[in-house]
Amino acid sequence: xxxxxxxxxxxxxxxxxxxxxxxxxxxxxxxxxxxxxxxxxxxxxxxxxxxxxxxxxxxxxxxxxxxxxxxxxxxxxxxxxxxxxxxxxxxxxxxxxxxxxxxxxxxxxxxxxxxxxxxxxxxxxxxxxxxxxxxxxxxxxxxxxxxxxxxxxxxxxxxxxxxxxxxxxxxxxxxxxxxxxxxxxxxxxxxxxxxxxxxxxxxxxxxxxxxxxxxxxxxxxxxxxxxxxxxxxxxxxxxxxxxxxxxxxxxxxxxxxxxxxxxxxxxxxxxxxxxxxxxxxxxxxxxxxxxxxxxxxxxxxxxxxxxxxxxxxxxxxxxxxxxxxxxxxxxxxxxxxxxxxxxxxxxxxxxxxxxxxxxxxxxxxxxxxxxxxxxxxxxxxxxxxxxxxxxxxxxxxx
Amino acid sequence: xxxxxxxxxxxxxxxxxxxxxxxxxxxxxxxxxxxxxxxxxxxxxxxxxxxxxxxxxxxxxxxxxxxxxxxxxxxxxxxxxxxxxxxxxxxxxxxxxxxxxxxxxxxxxxxxxxxxxxxxxxxxxxxxxxxxxxxxxxxxxxxxxxxxxxxxxxxxxxxxxxxxxxxxxxxxxxxxxxxxxxxxxxxxxxxxxxxxxxxxxxxxxxxxxxxxxxxxxxxxxxxxxxxxxxxxxxxxxxxxxxxxxxxxxxxxxxxxxxxxxxxxxxxxxxxxxxxxxxxxxxxxxxxxxxxxxxxxxxxxxxxxxxxxxxxxxxxxxxxxxxxxxxxxxxxxxxxxxxxxxxxxxxxxxxxxxxxxxxxxxxxxxxxxxxxxxxxxxxxxxxxxxxxxxxxxxxxxxx
Numbered sequence: 001x002x003x004x005x006x007x008x009x010x011x012x013x014x015x016x017x018x019x020x021x022x023x024x025x026x027x028x029x030x031x032x033x034x035x036x037x038x039x040x041x042x043x044x045x046x047x048x049x050x051x052x053x054x055x056x057x058x059x060x061x062x063x064x065x066x067x068x069x070x071x072x073x074x075x076x077x078x079x080x081x082x083x084x085x086x087x088x089x090x091x092x093x094x095x096x097x098x099x100x101x102x103x104x105x106x107x108x109x110x111x112x113x114x115x116x117x118x119x120x121x122x123x124x125x126x127x128x129x130x131x132x133x134x135x136x137x138x139x140x141x142x143x144x145x146x147x148x149x150x151x152x153x154x155x156x157x158x159x160x161x162x163x164x165x166x167x168x169x170x171x172x173x174x175x176x177x178x179x180x181x182x183x184x185x186x187x188x189x190x191x192x193x194x195x196x197x198x199x200x201x202x203x204x205x206x207x208x209x210x211x212x213x214x215x216x217x218x219x220x221x222x223x224x225x226x227x228x229x230x231x232x233x234x235x236x237x238x239x240x241x242x243x244x245x246x247x248x249x250x251x252x253x254x255x256x257x258x259x260x261x262x263x264x265x266x267x268x269x270x271x272x273x274x275x276x277x278x279x280x281x282x283x284x285x286x287x288x289x290x291x292x293x294x295x296x297x298x299x300x301x302x303x304x305x306x307x308x309x310x311x312x313x314x315x316x317x318x319x320x321x322x323x324x325x326x327x328x329x330x331x332x333x334x335x336x337x338x339x340x341x342x343x344x345x346x347x348x349x350x351x352x353x354x355x356x357x358x359x360x361x362x363x364x365x366x367x368x369x370x371x372x373x374x375x376x377x378x379x380x381x382x383x384x385x386x387x388x389x390x391x392x393x394x395x396x397x398x
Numbered sequence: 399x400x401x402x403x404x405x406x407x408x409x410x411x412x413x414x415x416x417x418x419x420x421x422x423x424x425x426x427x428x429x430x431x432x433x434x435x436x437x438x439x440x441x442x443x444x445x446x447x448x449x450x451x452x453x454x455x456x457x458x459x460x461x462x463x464x465x466x467x468x469x470x471x472x473x474x475x476x477x478x479x480x481x482x483x484x485x486x487x488x489x490x491x492x493x494x495x496x497x498x499x500x501x502x503x504x505x506x507x508x509x510x511x512x513x514x515x516x517x518x519x520x521x522x523x524x525x526x527x528x529x530x531x532x533x534x535x536x537x538x539x540x541x542x543x544x545x546x547x548x549x550x551x552x553x554x555x556x557x558x559x560x561x562x563x564x565x566x567x568x569x570x571x572x573x574x575x576x577x578x579x580x581x582x583x584x585x586x587x588x589x590x591x592x593x594x595x596x597x598x599x600x601x602x603x604x605x606x607x608x609x610x611x612x613x614x615x616x617x618x619x620x621x622x623x624x625x626x627x628x629x630x631x632x633x634x635x636x637x638x639x640x641x642x643x644x645x646x647x648x649x650x651x652x653x654x655x656x657x658x659x660x661x662x663x664x665x666x667x668x669x670x671x672x673x674x675x676x677x678x679x680x681x682x683x684x685x686x687x688x689x690x691x692x693x694x695x696x697x698x699x700x701x702x703x704x705x706x707x708x709x710x711x712x713x714x715x716x717x718x719x720x721x722x723x724x725x726x727x728x729x730x731x732x733x734x735x736x737x738x739x740x741x742x743x744x745x746x747x748x749x750x751x752x753x754x755x756x757x758x759x760x761x762x763x764x765x766x767x768x769x770x771x772x773x774x775x776x777x778x779x780x781x782x783x784x785x786x787x788x789x790x791x792x793x794x795x796x
Contacts (some may be wrong), residue, residue, distance in 0.1 A: 001453060001606065001662075001663050001666070001672040002514050002663060002666045003515060003516050003517045003520075003539075004517055005517070005669075006513065006514050006515075006670040006674065007666070007670075008671065009670070009673050009674075009677060010669045010670055010673050015452045020468075021470070027547065030494045034418055038466065041466070042467060042468045043463075044463075044747050046461075046462045047462050047463075047466045049462075051462070051466070052457045052462065055453070055457060055686075056454065056457065056685070059450045059453060059454065063440075063444075064444045064445050064447075064449070064450065064646075065441075065444050066443075067649070068445045068449070068647035068648070068650050069440060069441070069645065069646075069647075069648060070418075070438070070440045070648045070649055071420070071649060104502060104679065104680060104684075105679070105681060107679040107680075107681050108679040108680065108681075109679075110679065111678060111679035112679075113402075115404065116400050116401065116404050117400060117401060117404075118401055119401045119402055119403070122401075129484075131674075133677065136677045136747050137677070137679065140677065140678065141401075155760070156564075166580045208399065211594070224562055248462075248463070248466065248467070249466035249467075249683070249684070249685075250467060250468045250681075251465070251466050251468055251469060251682060251685025251688075252466050252684055252685050252686060253502070253680070253681060253682070253684050253685075253741075254684075264399075265399050265400060268400045268405070269400055269409065271411075272400040272401075272404040272407075272408055274404075275404065275407050275408050276404065276407075277413055277530075279531065279534045279535070279538065280409060280509060280538065280678065280679070281502065281503070281505040281506040281510075281678070281680075282502060282505075282506065282507035282509065282651070282679075282680070283503060283505050283506075283648075283651060284649060284651070286502075286649070286650055286651045286652075286684040286687060287647075287649025287651075288453075288649070288650060288652050288687065289684060289686065289687075289688070290649075308546065356632065362638075
């Protein structure tokens with residue numbers, strides 16, 4: 001028998017992943033071109049061709065025992081230094097190699113930092129809607145998730161409610177901007193206000209409250225929107241990054257944590273995260289791909305394809321009568337469900353071969369998520385189906 | 399502040415890893431050629447040249463969105479099938495693609511299967527001496543470690559004591575053959591007797607007891623010794639494998655779990671392990687290296703270098719007056735400390751620039767571990783120092 005908790009996890013297994021599998025089945029049944037799968041944030045833009053060139057050069061030039069061998073659990077020193085330097089250049093940060101822990105993607109990084117920080121019963125705050133895995137990651141280490149209800153007006157976080165829900169047990173917040181699932185970017189005003197609230201709470205309770213900022217979508221921003229570098233506004237901010245989305249390499253599992261020296265107890269957090277990387281079984285971020293990171297730092301993310309998708313599907317859905325806050329980042333659209341029950345809506349959508357994820361999966365019922373990281377042609381083909389779906393719902397309601 | 403548990407982990411941080419760092423420092427101080435670092439199981443044999451050829455071919459021939467993209471959390475179907483087929487050929491096993499979960503090394507695999515199986519308070523049995531990380535992996539999921547004391551006569555497991563310590567809460571055993579730290583291979587008789595004891599316990603308590611067999615050293619066996627394929631002897635056996643040692647690629651973090659259909663509750667364990675891979679933050683075994691596995695299955699591990707090292711250091715140490723059970727696998731020697739306090743012995747050894755790990759780190763005081771996966775020249779240079787060390791100890795004792 002598997003454990004009680006795992007039985008629950010398996011039964012309630014990721015709605016998003018289940019959709020991904022369902023999409024594969026539907027594609028086999030109806031032909032891939034007749035299925036409109038907007039379920040998974042699997043980048044459609046291919047990784048930059050330079051990635052493979054960088055890997056080839058490493059295989060050719062570097063010692064195999066280095067490329068495939070152990071290194072310190074925190075990562076290769078030269079790679080950590082390269083990441084620190086690039087952040088210093090971009091954001092006038094003050095990071096050294098020691099402040100960077102190379103991780104097995106952002107999911108690995110979040111698990112590492114939560115393992116490092118959480119005592120059982122510690123509270124971790126998230127703003128709904130949020131990426132559903134956060135709930136499980138916090139539970140992995142005995143933490144208690146505190147959910148702030150959504151601000152559906154513009155999907156900036158609900159800071160009034162935050163202030164009420166901070167306690168002496170609040171150990172961390174997880175924020176994610178550009179946001180999955182809303183595509184919203186937290187404004188500088190939001191970040192400043194958030195920092196102010198957290199500082200007041202730290203003072204009031206005599207605690208440290210860490211702001212864990214999950215940033216796999218940082219480079220996916222449109223309309224020239226400003227994406228604040230949160231550690232500039234708040235000392236106890238730890239950045240988790242991944243190349244999964246920005247460079248379209250989610251399978252490779254590579255990212256990092258930046259733990260600034262300005263953060264309280266920084267040295268212990270760095271040591272703890274290094275040990276956590278080891279004892280959680282990651283041991284180290286995968287070596288060959290880790291070595292490519294230094295070369296990848298100069299690569300530009302081409303967001304023009306996603307931007308074109310965004311304009312097309314956002315405009316098309318509005319025209320078909322859907323309601324949605326205009327997203328400025330990531331590759332998601334969070335759309336109001338035309339019927340109250342978002343899960344029922346997603347079931348109806350499936351009849352039109354449209355796969356989208358219900359908002360309940362993100363703790364925000366009444367909405368659904370579209371991942372528009374698909375071929376442009378899929379959007380063109382899907383929009384009439386979204387129209388038919390809306391019309392079909394109208395006929396049912398009538 | 400970091401968590402209480404992580405503070406303890408950081409303070410008691412891996413002795414082995416600490417030695418590795420110490421080795422780097424000593425090498426800088428005295429020159430690498432004057433330091434005899436036997437502390438870490440970091441393979442000295444370079445990975446087979448074919449590995450890089452396989453990676454190059456994948457980068458050239460396969461779609462970048464496949465090579466760097468998401469796949470099912472359990473791994474690529476074709477890779478899982480290739481692994482299953484190779485085990486079927488080698489061991490007349492009866493595995494399909496569904497029975498294989500691709501993992502982030504064996505450390506990742508063990509964490510995944512323990513997360514899948516353990517309810518808090520469940521007992522996991524290990525035989526001393528054992529790889530110290532097992533203690534932490536079990537603790538990660540609230541399990542209780544039950545240690546069987548060492549059988550120092552030949553370092554086969556102490557099965558009499560096992561029988562006494564099995565309870566209705568025993569959920570799993572972890573075994574590791576060829577063994578770290580002893581280099582001993584479990585005999586067929588051992589495995590048969592072990593299977594008999596576990597079957598009796600299952601019947602007595604009405605439970606399932608899973609035998610988790612951690613096999614990164616399977617291919618590193620000498621003297622033509624027979625390494626039993628444990629699932630042939632016991633139905634509830636789950637194999638964890640890694641290419642870290644056999645193909646000298648520990649940095650890449652790639653391995654698999656084999657969960658046979660014959661195991662109780664097999665379907666749920668497979669589903670659970672797939673979900674655990676995701677929710678622990680591994681998400682999937684690193685994609686590019688995972689794709690190389692299919693090509694790696696045909697590669698032969700060249701153990702001749704390790705074998706030569708083994709003969710040289712084993713013979714040399716006996717000659718210098720040390721006592722040791724002749725190892726037939728892995729690349730470790732577990733030597734009796736000439737003084738009772740093995741930690742004190744390791745401190746003395748460091749004065750001769752010899753780095754070895756105390757047996758207490760493996761729950762077996764009075765011994766020390768030598769990892770002989772080093773250049774042959776290191777052994778030749780170190781043996782006189784081991785002699786000096788023994789003589790120095792003799793002088794102290796006199």
